Amino acid sequence: MTFEELVDQAIAILERRGRVSYRALKRQFQLEDDVLEDLTVEIIKAQRLAVDEDGEVLGWTGASVGVGSSPAPAHESVYAPHTYTPPYLAEKILTSKAALEGERKQVTVLFADLKGSMELLADRDPEEARQLLDPVLERMMVGFQALCGLPLGEAQLLAGRLEEAHALAERALALAREHQERSNQAYTLRLMGDIAARREPPEHDQAEEYYHQALALADDLGMRPLVAHCHLGLGTLYARIGCRAEAHTDLSAAIELYRAMEMTFWLPQAEATLAQVEKLS
Numbered sequence: 001m002t003f004e005e006l007v008d009q010a011i012a013i014l015e016r017r018g019r020v021s022y023r024a025l026k027r028q029f030q031l032e033d034d035v036l037e038d039l040t041v042e043i044i045k046a047q048r049l050a051v052d053e054d055g056e057v058l059g060w061t062g063a064s065v066g067v068g069s070s071p072a073p074a075h076e077s078v079y080a081p082h083t084y085t086p087p088y089l090a091e092k093i094l095t096s097k098a099a100l101e102g103e104r105k106q107v108t109v110l111f112a113d114l115k116g117s118m119e120l121l122a123d124r125d126p127e128e129a130r131q132l133l134d135p136v137l138e139r140m141m142v143g144f145q146a147l148c149g150l151p152l153g154e155a156q157l158l159a160g161r162l163e164e165a166h167a168l169a170e171r172a173l174a175l176a177r178e179h180q181e182r183s184n185q186a187y188t189l190r191l192m193g194d195i196a197a198r199r200e201p202p203e204h205d206q207a208e209e210y211y212h213q214a215l216a217l218a219d220d221l222g223m224r225p226l227v228a229h230c231h232l233g234l235g236t237l238y239a240r241i242g243c244r245a246e247a248h249t250d251l252s253a254a255i256e257l258y259r260a261m262e263m264t265f266w267l268p269q270a271e272a273t274l275a276q277v278e279k280l281s
Contacts, residue, residue, distance in 0.1 A: 012155045021057050189214035197237045228257035239277050247277045
């Protein structure tokens with residue numbers, strides 16, 4: 001996990017709960033003290049989304065507005081939003097419109113520069129230009145949805161919303177398969193393995209199948225970090241259901257890879273899980 005991904009996931013939890021202790025963040029993400037300090041500085045001072053409470057708790061304040069600033073005037077769009085908004089998202093917005101009124105939300109905006117588009121459209125009628133661009137933008141949005149489904153699904157998983165995480169992962173996997181994006185398929189299959197493994201009780205057969213599919217793709221594509229994550233997921237799953245020999249094998253493989261790649265964020269987690277397995281053996 002990159003630091004940017006860590007910040008995004010911590011903000012998502014903070015926004016949902018309103019207040020989060022430093023100890024909870026440290027435990028949730030297994031953070032070293034210096035990383036926890038960097039995270040809180042980013043959220044409090046850089047993003048201005050929270051305040052410190054007695055050095056122990058982060059309190060959500062939401063996005064800040066600069067002094068003297070005023071909202072930009074609204075302009076009615078020439079084209080209806082449903083022409084570029086994914087159907088499932090448009091339906092969700094419309095059905096929850098009343099509940100969302102007055103609520104502040106964080107959104108992701110895609111800015112895209114289409115090479116040569118200005119020259120192509122310079123002398124064309126606006127409607128004709130729109131007809132040329134719409135298929136291109138639609139194609140871009142499909143890829144963007146698949147890309148966004150992964151971190152959104154991971155955030156839902158961290159928040160304990162397994163059904164929402166599974167729905168996002170399924171949609172991302174379908175898009176990745178449709179457009180033959182094998183690397184995204186591998187990442188999404190690993191996420192689906194994590195989701196199945198977190199259920200109570202764990203759906204161990206399904207989780208194992210997802211992990212092995214992700215592992216095969218990652219190994220074929222040379223995605224060594226993902227190979228390590230799949231071994232960690234399998235090892236953690238096996239440890240949870242009492243398959244100690246299998247847990248030892250996969251956790252040892254994950255540790256070897258993390259050490260070789262100097263992935264010090266994940267290494268302690270794998271080592272701690274292996275130590276628990278060995279203690280019970």
